[in-house]
Amino acid sequence: MNRYVAITAFVLLLIAYTSASEAAVRLRVSQSPPWALPGELFPVSVTVRALNADGTVDKTYVDPVTLAIKEGTGTEGATISGETVATPVEGIATFSELSINRIGRGYVLIAASGALSADSQPFTVGSGQVLLWGRNNYGQLGDGTNNNRNAPAIHPALTTVTAVSAGHTHTLALKDNDSVWSFGYNLYGQLGDGSTLTRTSPVQITNFTGVIALSAGEHHSMALKSDGTVWAWGYNGYGQLGDGTTTERHTPVQVSGLTGITAISAGGYHSLALKDDGTVWAWGNNWSGQIGNGSEDDQYLPVQVSGIRTAVAISAGDSHSVILTDDGTVWAFGNNADYQLGTSSVIYSDIPIAVSGVSGIKAVGAGNAHNLAVKTDGTEWAWGANGYYQLGDGTTTKRFTPASLTGPADIISTDAGYRHSTALRKNGGVWAWGYNYYGQLGDGTLTNRQVPKLITSLTDISCISAGGFHTAAIKMNLPVPFVWADVVTALRVTAGLQTINNVQFIRFDVEYTGASAARIDLHDVFRISRKVMGMEDNP
Structure with a gap:
């Protein structure tokens, strides 16, 4: 009898231990709007997941989750409308039909439940005017010419834009009326207009709606729709369109097998997608392991990146990839010839490895062969290739250890081009540094900048995108008070x-x-x- 009592007690103790070990230890905002319009419903619902220590969802978690605008972000006095308290279903809290009433950049939503809390990725409320500068040999500035510009210029036809992406030699823009526009090099159909004609002025991609995010790569383009599906078009020689073929596409085609996607990134000849469950999927060219699945074989269909379950941001470089997880850790994989993986060896890695020497990161950006990161304290960090001062440390010495940059502060996002770098301040200002032969830094000169320079002509910027040798930005349509x-x-x-x-x-x-x-x-x-x-x- 005593033996049975002892066994029963042991079983109860084991159950209690198992339950305690699997209890939710943190929250993750698994989906938030990439942008929003003031007073209008978010283009997507906000979802928050209760996670166990191993990153899996605690499906038993039912404590109410509250959503609010994080203090000190966005515009002072802004309010969020809609149901801001939700009870998780199988560990996932969903907030639908939300809106924010005031225009502003850098909004962050904070989800809280008891002692647990988590922040969303920053986003902008409001549309704006597109500014472009830098190289224009294929009309990627969209001004009807092939003349380079060394200073930002507003594009008169792109005045109500919510998203912009600068590729190697082409540009994509999303207007607030749900239309997608493209211009620049089009030999492979990367403009998506059904032709291979290079365009020096914006052309609309017809019969293509529901888009909430865009990403322009070397010679291919990607779009994310509000239903969580991914679409791609352009060059497909390595399977980077993810449709199971290597057939070039001149209009958007759906990437096979992907749903629940919350972010996308087009690299040189490969593509990345972040799923709402925190996993990352990749496809396309894989010669240096930039797909991250443990092989070097090209992938014509999306495959899951090994070992990543709590990603919150992604960025695809030319032949390497960078992932940010919810604990502020940066992971990198692929080509490492210029130390872009953050290791002292130049040996590439076909699985993600943690970048040492930097933590507490909130944003990342991968360039051709260098990387940028922003810490939660607003400081800018860089590592990798540095032949044109793209690391901003005053030298041309490549670095495998991330280094903090002098100058930029209160940074909320960052983006790396082929050989130049940009950082966006909380107040809408922009810093730029690195290669400037075509005027891509926007400072009115063609002088390479060894350290970050504040571009004084850029104010009220809400989005910055560094392309091959040109740069695009969105200047907010702010009301004049x-x-x-x-x-x-x-x-x-x-x-x-x-x-x-x-x-x-x-x-x-x-x-x-x-x-x-x-x-x-x-x-x-x-x-x-x-x-x-x-x-x-x-x-």
Whole structure:
């Protein structure tokens, strides 16, 4: 009898130990909007997963999860609307029909449940004007010419854009009216317009909607739709379109077998996709192991990258790949000839290896053969190839140990081009450094920059994309504020001009500043609003 009691106690103890060891230890925001428009529903739902210590979902977790705008991010005073508390189903909390009311860059959502919390990737609320500069030999600046530019210029036809991506010699843009546009080199159909004609002005990819993210590679292009599917077009000699063939495609085709994708990245001749479960999938050229599946064979269909289960960001270089996991660790794999994997050996790796010497990372960017990373404290770090000062340390010495850069601070995102580098500040400013032969740094010169330089002509930037030898950015369509406070009615009216779909609107925000509640008289609002806009008072 005592033996049975002992066995029963042992079993109960084992069950208790197993339950405790598998209990959720952290949250991960597995899907968040890549962008949003003020006052409009997010293009995708936000999902939050409760994770066990090994990165798997704790399907028994049912504690409510609360979602909010993280303090100090986005625009001060912004609010999030919709159901911001959700109960997880099989460990996953889903937040649908959310919106944020104010334009701004660098918004971060924070999910919290008890003592657990997690941040989303940063995103912008609002659209903007595309600026382009650098090399233009194939019309990748989209201005109707082949003239290079050493300073940013606004593209007059791309004024309400939510996403932009600069490839090696072509550019992609997504407008807020759900249309995708492309321009530049098109020998392999990478513009997606059904032809192989190079375009020096933007052309729309027809019958292609529902897109929320774009990525331009060497000679191929990728798009992510709101339903979690991935589409690709252009050169396919190594299977980088992921349709199981090596057939060139001049219009978008769906990548086979992928659903639940939240981010994409097109490299030299390979492609990456991040799934909502934290796994990363890759396909295409694999001569140096940049697919990360333990082989060097080209992959014509997506395969899972080995050993990664909690990824939050991805970036594909020319022949290497970089992944950021939710604990702030950077992983790299593929070509290592220039130490881009962060090891002192030049031997490539066909599986992900952790980059030593750097931690607490929140954003990454892979260039041709160098990498950039942003720490949670807003500092910029770099390693890899450095023949053209792309590491920004004042030398041309390649580095296998990530080094902090002097100058850039409060950085929220970063992107690496072929031989140049960029970093976006929280206040909308941009730093650039490295190769500048074609003016791709945008500082008005053709001088290579050994250390980061603040590009003073760039303000209110919400997105920066470094291509082969050109650069693209989005300048936010910010309302121009006018404020009037009326002491008699205790009304404070803020008005601003805002352009949406090429139509200019006047927006009024009315606030009652009195000590006690009062009914707002619309006649007073109208009268004060006319004063705000410089009109005469009309009783």
